[in-house]
Amino acid sequence: EAGVTQSPTHLIKTRGQQATLRCSPISGHTSVYWYQQALGLGLQFLLWYDEGEERNRGNFPPRFSGRQFPNYSSELNVNALELEDSALYLCASSLTGLGSGANVLTFGAGSRLTVL
Amino acid sequence: AQSVSQHNHHVILSEAASLELGCNYSYGGTVNLFWYVQYPGQHLQLLLKYFSGDPLVKGIKGFEAEFIKSKFSFNLRKPSVQWSDTAEYFCAVNGYSTLTFGKGTMLLVSP
Numbered sequence: 189e190a191g192v193t194q195s196p197t198h199l200i201k202t203r204g205q206q207a208t209l210r211c212s213p214i215s216g217h218t219s220v221y222w223y224q225q226a227l228g229l230g231l232q233f234l235l236w237y238d239e240g241e242e243r244n245r246g247n248f249p250p251r252f253s254g255r256q257f258p259n260y261s262s263e264l265n266v267n268a269l270e271l272e273d274s275a276l277y278l279c280a281s282s283l284t285g286l287g288s289g290a291n292v293l294t295f296g297a298g299s300r301l302t303v304l
Numbered sequence: 305a306q307s308v309s310q311h312n313h314h315v316i317l318s319e320a321a322s323l324e325l326g327c328n329y330s331y332g333g334t335v336n337l338f339w340y341v342q343y344p345g346q347h348l349q350l351l352l353k354y355f356s357g358d359p360l361v362k363g364i365k366g367f368e369a370e371f372i373k374s375k376f377s378f379n380l381r382k383p384s385v386q387w388s389d390t391a392e393y394f395c396a397v398n399g400y401s402t403l404t405f406g407k408g409t410m411l412l413v414s415p
Binding site for chain 2: 221223228229230231233236243244246278280285286290292293294295296297298
């Protein structure tokens with residue numbers, strides 16, 4: 189079974205540019221979660237998508253946005269990049285949302301975004 | 305909102321030493337609790353989980369954790385660590401359908 193796949197592995201942008209990160213969940217999983225892992229800050233919850241809808245978002249500004257496609261893959265967009273957006277962005281998927289049943293998150297390897 | 309506190313940011317042990325990593329959470333409802341591990345250069349992996357039932361849960365690679373509801377704790381333990389256990393360990397709580405993580409504990413095991 190293929191795991192959660194993310195692309196690109198690395199991305200370098202300059203301040204003010206836009207970044208797009210992509211995620212393919214495990215086959216059969218409908219929920220996709222995005223997390224930011226910045227140095228020293230642990231994992232911060234960004235966004236949760238399920239069945240094509242945004243279900244919840246963390247404490248991040250609106251320039252962090254995304255969407256989920258009909259095949260349940262997802263993309264994360266970060267507009268007007270700032271230096272502090274440099275981080276590892278992790279995508280995770282679960283069978284359904286974490287609030288139902290004994291679901292767990294399976295993580296991808298992440299996309300490393302560097303903002304210069 | 306839920307929160308997770310991990311007591312130690314860095315832990316250094318010698319091989320064969322016993323390990324206990326502290327984790328406390330705050331959440332008003334029924335919780336699901338997790339420990340994830342991130343080995344150097346690898347992605348985050350599930351170590352063990354607690355949903356209900358026996359508060360002592362066993363995970364992979366000889367790790368176990370105990371849920372103590374009265375103390376809002378979910379500490380991770382291993383009787384004898386190995387060099388290969390060098391990694392960053394994250395405690396997490398599921399509330400409001402999202403997973404909230406602690407800031408992580410970096411464990412370095414010297415051979």
